[in-house]
Amino acid sequence: MGWCLRTGDRDALHKALRTTFALWGGRYNPIIPVDQPELAADLVSLFRVDALWPLSDDQAIKDFIAKFKHLPDPFYHDEIFAERGRGRGPLLVDIYHPIRRLYQDHFRHNPNPEITVHRHTWHPDDPLSDMLLCTFGGLPAPEETGTDYVALMKSELRATDVVIENGGVLPEGKANEWRVGEFSRAYLERHYLVTNHWSYPGFYIGSAARFEDIVHFWNLRAADIAVAFFDPAHEARLAPRRSGWLARLRSRPPGRHPSDNSVAIWYREQDGQPDTGAFGAGLTLCRVSLGLWNGQNIKAPYMHFAEGRTLAAIGQNSAGKPRVSFQLPPKPLAEDPDLHNQHLVAAIDPGIGLWGNERETLHAPSIPELNEYYGRECYFEWNKTRVEPGGLGIIISADRDDLSLTALNVTELIRRAFGVVGIKAEPSKPGLVASRLIQQMDGIQGCRAFKIAGVRTLIENHGPQKSFTHGHATKTIWGADTASPLSSYNLFIEPRPSGSKLTGNAVFAYLLKRGVFRAGLRFECPNCQLEFWISLDDIRTDATCEYCGQRFNVTPFLKDRDWAYRRSGLFGRDDNQEGAIPVVLTLQQLDTTLHSGRLLYTAAMTLKPKSAKIRPCETDFVALVPHSREGKIEIVIGECKTRQAIEDDDVAKLQAVAEAFPKERFNVYVVFAKLDVFSEEELNRVRRLNPRYPPRVIILSPPQLDPYYAYEEAKERDGKRLIVVSLSDMARATSQIFLSQPAKAPDGGAEGG
Numbered sequence: 001m002g003w004c005l006r007t008g009d010r011d012a013l014h015k016a017l018r019t020t021f022a023l024w025g026g027r028y029n030p031i032i033p034v035d036q037p038e039l040a041a042d043l044v045s046l047f048r049v050d051a052l053w054p055l056s057d058d059q060a061i062k063d064f065i066a067k068f069k070h071l072p073d074p075f076y077h078d079e080i081f082a083e084r085g086r087g088r089g090p091l092l093v094d095i096y097h098p099i100r101r102l103y104q105d106h107f108r109h110n111p112n113p114e115i116t117v118h119r120h121t122w123h124p125d126d127p128l129s130d131m132l133l134c135t136f137g138g139l140p141a142p143e144e145t146g147t148d149y150v151a152l153m154k155s156e157l158r159a160t161d162v163v164i165e166n167g168g169v170l171p172e173g174k175a176n177e178w179r180v181g182e183f184s185r186a187y188l189e190r191h192y193l194v195t196n197h198w199s200y201p202g203f204y205i206g207s208a209a210r211f212e213d214i215v216h217f218w219n220l221r222a223a224d225i226a227v228a229f230f231d232p233a234h235e236a237r238l239a240p241r242r243s244g245w246l247a248r249l250r251s252r253p254p255g256r257h258p259s260d261n262s263v264a265i266w267y268r269e270q271d272g273q274p275d276t277g278a279f280g281a282g283l284t285l286c287r288v289s290l291g292l293w294n295g296q297n298i299k300a301p302y303m304h305f306a307e308g309r310t311l312a313a314i315g316q317n318s319a320g321k322p323r324v325s326f327q328l329p330p331k332p333l334a335e336d337p338d339l340h341n342q343h344l345v346a347a348i349d350p351g352i353g354l355w356g357n358e359r360e361t362l363h364a365p366s367i368p369e370l371n372e373y374y375g376r377e378c379y380f381e382w383n384k385t386r387v388e389p390g391g392l393g394i395i396i397s398a399d400r401d402d403l404s405l406t407a408l409n410v411t412e413l414i415r416r417a418f419g420v421v422g423i424k425a426e427p428s429k430p431g432l433v434a435s436r437l438i439q440q441m442d443g444i445q446g447c448r449a450f451k452i453a454g455v456r457t458l459i460e461n462h463g464p465q466k467s468f469t470h471g472h473a474t475k476t477i478w479g480a481d482t483a484s485p486l487s488s489y490n491l492f493i494e495p496r497p498s499g500s501k502l503t504g505n506a507v508f509a510y511l512l513k514r515g516v517f518r519a520g521l522r523f524e525c526p527n528c529q530l531e532f533w534i535s536l537d538d539i540r541t542d543a544t545c546e547y548c549g550q551r552f553n554v555t556p557f558l559k560d561r562d563w564a565y566r567r568s569g570l571f572g573r574d575d576n577q578e579g580a581i582p583v584v585l586t587l588q589q590l591d592t593t594l595h596s597g598r599l600l601y602t603a604a605m606t607l608k609p610k611s612a613k614i615r616p617c618e619t620d621f622v623a624l625v626p627h628s629r630e631g632k633i634e635i636v637i638g639e640c641k642t643r644q645a646i647e648d649d650d651v652a653k654l655q656a657v658a659e660a661f662p663k664e665r666f667n668v669y670v671v672f673a674k675l676d677v678f679s680e681e682e683l684n685r686v687r688r689l690n691p692r693y694p695p696r697v698i699i700l701s702p703p704q705l706d707p708y709y710a711y712e713e714a715k716e717r718d719g720k721r722l723i724v725v726s727l728s729d730m731a732r733a734t735s736q737i738f739l740s741q742p743a744k745a746p747d748g749g750a751e752g753g
Contacts, residue, residue, distance in 0.1 A: 001029045001092070002049035004061045007036065008211050012055035014133065017218070019080055020184060021137045022145055024093045027185035028303050030222045031215050034064040042293040043219065044068060047300045048368075050345060050386045050393065053080070070371040072383040074343070074395045081145045084341055088146030093333065093342045093398055095149060098186035100334035102178070103156045117159035117178045119150055123166040128237070131208040131229045132164065134218050137181025153180075169237050172244040187332065190224065191302040193389040194631065198298045200284055201226035201249060202264030203242070205274045207233065213268065216288050220266060224301045227266055232275070239278075246279065259284055295664060299631075302389050304347070306332045314354070322360050322407040324350075331398065339399040346403065349391040353598070358443055360407035363598050364392050365626040365633050369420045370413075378405045390627055411602040414622050417635070421660045422611030428618055431604030434580040437570050441514050444591050444601070447584040449493045449510055451706045452477060453484035456581065456675065459516075459571060467522060467533050467564040474504035484706060491708055518568035526552050533564055582640035583620050585705045586673040590623055590636065593710055593724055600624040612660040617653035625727065634727050635661060636698075638671035646672050646682040655689045658696065669727050673700040678738065687739050695731040699738045 001023070003016035013031065020026030030047045032040045044052070051074060052065045065071075081088050106113045120136035122129060142148035153159035157178075162171060173179075178186075204220060206213030208231040217229050228245045230238055249263050262284040267274050269289040276283055292298055308329025317323045328346060333339065350362035364374050366387050374392060375385030384395040394403060411427060418425035427435075441447045449455050454477035461476070462468055479485045491502055493510050511517055520535040523543060527550035534543055543554045570580070583603055591599045601623040608616045625634035637657055639650050650672075658668040672678075672686055678701055690697040704710040711733055714722040724733050 001026070002032045002044055002047065002052045003029060003055055004032050004034050004040075004052050004065060005055045006058060006060065007033045007215075009056065010130070010211065013130065013211070013214065014138075015140075016055055017133050018138045018140045021181055022094055022139050022149060023080070023090065023184060024095050024097055024186075025184065025188060025303060025305070027181070028188075028222050028224065028300075030219050030300075033212075033215060034061050037064075039290055039293060040064065042290070042295065044071075045368075046293050046295050046298065047222065048302075048386075048388070050074075050395070070368045071386075072372065074384045081140070082341075084146075084338070086338065088144070089338050089341050090145065090147075091341070091343055093344050094145075094147070095183040095186075096147060096152070096336070097332070097334045098183045099149070099152055099156060101187060101332070102183075107157055113158075115176050115178060116174075117153055117157040118162045119153065119159055119180050120162045120164055120171075122164040126164070126166045128170075128208045128231070128234060130211075130214045131217070131231070132170075134214060134221070135181065135229060136164075136179050137184070139180060150180075167237070170241050172241055185303075188303045188305060191304050191307075191389075194299055194302040196223065196225075196299040196301050198286070199223075199225050199301075200259065200262070200264030200266075200286060202262075202266065202284070202286075203228050203230045203245070203279065204266040204288075205230050205232065205276075206268060206271070207231055216266075216268065219293070220288075220298075222300070223298050224303065225298075227264070235278075242278070250282075305344070306330075317406055321409075322354055322357065323404055324354075324362065324407075325404040326402065328401050328403060333398055340397045342398040343395055344398055345386065345388070345393040346396050346400070347388045347391055347393045348403065348405065350405075354407055356443065357407070358438070358601070359410055361410050361413065361598075361600055362405060362407055363600065363626045364408065365413070365417060365600075365624060366631075367417060367420055367633060370416055373416055374408075377408055389631065410600045414600065414602050414605075414624055417624065417633075418605075418607065418622075419610070421662070422609065423614060423657065423660060424608040424610050425605045425622070426608075427602065428604045428606045430579060430583075430618075430620070431602065433570060434583045434603035434621070437580045438584055438587075438603075440516075440569060441584075444584065444588045446514065447588050448491060448708070449507055449514075449516075450581050450585055451491060451588075451708075452479075452486060452489060452507060453482060453702070453706065454479035454486060454504075455507065455511065457482075459567065459581075462567060464567050464571075465533075467520070467566045469562050469564060470508070471562075473508050473517075473565060477504040477507050484702070489706070490712075512565075515569045516567070516571050517565045519563045519565055521554075521558075522564045523554060523557055525550060533566060535566075536563075579620070579640065579642060582642055582673055582675050582705075583638075585675075586638055586640050586671060586700055587621055587623065589700060589705055589710050590671075590727075592708060593730060594625065594727070595725060598626060600626065607657060612657075614656040614660055615653055617657070619654065619657070632665060632667045634667045634669065636669045636671055636727065638673060640671075640673040641675075643674065643676040645679065646674070646685060648685055651685045651689050658689075667694075667696070667727070669696050669698055669731055671698045671700065673705065675702060675705070677701055683738055687741075690735070690739060694728060695735045695739075697734055697739065698727070698730045699734045 005012035016031055020029045030043050032043050034040050052068060052071055054061045075091050081090050106115050122132050139149050204217045204227045220227050230242055255261050262282045264284045264286050265276055266286045266288055269287040310326045310329055312324040312326035314322060314324050353362040354360055364387050366389060368387055371385055371387060372382050375382035379385050379394055386393040415425045438444055458473055458476045477486060486504060518535060520533050521539060522531055522533050524531050525545035528548040530547045532546045541553060541555060542551050544551050587601050601621060604618055604620050605622055606618050619637040620640040621638050623636040637654055654670050658670055661668045686697055711722050711724045714733060716722050722733055724730055
């Protein structure tokens with residue numbers, strides 16, 4: 001939840017804080033000042049907000065929320081604590097659940113619990129009141145929530161009141177002390193999917209009277225950064241807490257890095273570096289500026305109540321699409337008859353998903369603009385689906401115990417991903433041919449046989465009307481006198497006994513099984529004397545010459561006759577399969593290198609501008625990796641050729657497409673693949689596309705396409721084996737192998753990347 005207000009609206013701020021302290025997980029809800037549009041948009045993205053909640057009827061707030069069409073209101077109420085049949089109650093899970101859990105764990109049947117619970121109160125005119133509310137917590141009135149949380153804490157947890165006198169020294173925090181504010185974050189854990197490398201604990205130095213400082217302080221804590229507020233104007237009141245917090249920070253076990261042992265000092269960049277003399281040595285100064293919240297520095301962690309694994313049943317919906325149904329793991333919620341009124345997000349990681357199905361997927365790329373599409377296609381409620389790191393989040397009632405999700409069509413998913421950046425993408429005829437070829441070979445890994453140079457030679461040297469014998473086929477595949485004989489391949493195209501070698505007979509049998517070639521017989525017509533070929537499926541006693549139409553009995557011609565083979569299906573076309581073979585080899589190599597089973601791909605697409613600054617063009621394939629190590633979406637576009645040259649126009653068009661994707665959210669790689677060597681002129685054209693850092697060009701030629709692993713023989717410059725397991729590794733390997741020299745300008749000079 002993101003709380004939307006105007007800068008300086010303290011009533012709205014207090015309402016947001018008290019409401020969020022009553023919600024379990026509320027500590028991690030950011031405060032969003034809508035009249036600072038750049039900061040506000042960054043906060044929505046950084047915290048992966050599931051819903052935006054207005055704290056007043058201000059039109060500017062309504063207009064701001066309306067801009068985020070991918071965050072539709074999942075509820076039908078105007079209040080977080082809405083009127084129900086049994087009285088008022090929360091729309092979201094509330095702190096009743098951690099209160100009950102703490103009671104069960106530490107207070108039930110225990111007269112001397114080691115934990116104490118305190119409710120802090122202070123005078124409303126206290127100059128530190130906003131900071132005190134952020135630090136110690138506060139709750140809405142029972143008339144607003146329908147639950148008297150304070151009374152519940154006192155009756156179940158023996159909570160006591162602690163009064164902070166106006167102008168008095170603030171009480172020091174104790175290790176086993178629970179304050180009201182602790183319950184909104186109790187029992188939640190960080191998930192490994194998001195790592196915040198800027199999670200430096202320490203102090204925020206600012207003015208407790210300044211609205212912006214209070215918002216920054218809250219949002220740092222919402223990012224799960226342990227900071228205490230320190231206002232130099234109230235040093236006498238805050239000094240004891242400063243000393244206690246410093247002692248706790250410096251008593252931490254030594255960390256791996258120097259920054260793990262330092263104390264962070266956070267401050268507004270506009271205020272300049274504060275006086276830190278009273279904080280001692282070993283400090284890390286952290287400026288709070290607009291850039292801090294842009295997603296490149298602080299990472300808002302992914303907090304969760306609990307997680308579990310469950311098996312899914314795979315079936316089909318009424319339209320024949322794959323659909324998975326599964327039981328949700330147990331939820332850590334207290335028994336409550338009103339759970340059906342409370343809601344939470346069930347984040348679904350599909351694991352291996354629909355393994356082996358390359359046309360549908362359960363892996364949704366983290367593109368929030370597609371939330372409605374995911375909701376309509378995957379789930380039956382369009383406004384209750386939110387893409388999450390690693391999967392889909394479904395807003396469900398707290399008593400829900402099962403879910404069903406429908407698979408997404410990969411081509412349509414990729415088409416919509418391009419639409420987000422203003423590019424209209426549609427499948428092209430070559431793409432349809434390549435897709436059908438992959439299906440014919442039973443998936444992208446079934447295309448490994450095309451890695452063998454002899455197989456490609458056999459296909460290229462025999463047109464659709466030209467037949468050949470079994471012996472000629474196996475000899476060509478074997479390629480004994482060529483640069484790439486079959487014996488040089490360490491390749492499995494289908495299971496075979498351990499230790500046995502791949503043979504030409506096995507390869508040819510596999511190609512026959514997959515319908516690349518079909519068997520038949522050649523006959524010489526007794527009437528016109530012309531030789532023609534008849535498919536095995538069409539052979540019968542009486543045959544008809546395809547040239548003169550004469551019928552004759554074939555029986556006398558069958559003695560000592562060898563089978564003759566021709567290209568079949570897509571390979572029976574006279575259009576070189578629209579250049580599909582280099583495309584499928586490139587996709588197969590990407591799939592093998594990534595080892596993820598999550599590569600989403602579609603063959604050739606035509607790309608036209610809607611709002612993006614590109615020229616109409618065609619890419620031979622598009623691949624998408626939904627979740628990368630950096631947390632960005634990885635997209636691959638490619639130009640694949642047999643032996644034609646890579647031209648300047650090819651490079652320029654794909655460069656424009658790559659630059660249409662914002663680099664803050666996408667890593668776009670451009671692949672150039674050929675079944676021949678790259679000339680120096682081609683490499684020079686490609687160099688001009690590659691930025692200095694990070695590289696984004698991937699080049700694949702026969703030494704990378706033919707082996708099972710693209711870089712089996714490649715070495716680092718120091719002689720160590722080149723380890724390649726990601727797209728960024730492939731781009732780095734390309735820079736080392738192909739592009740180590742600087743680019744040359746067309747006039748012969750050098751130009752920068």
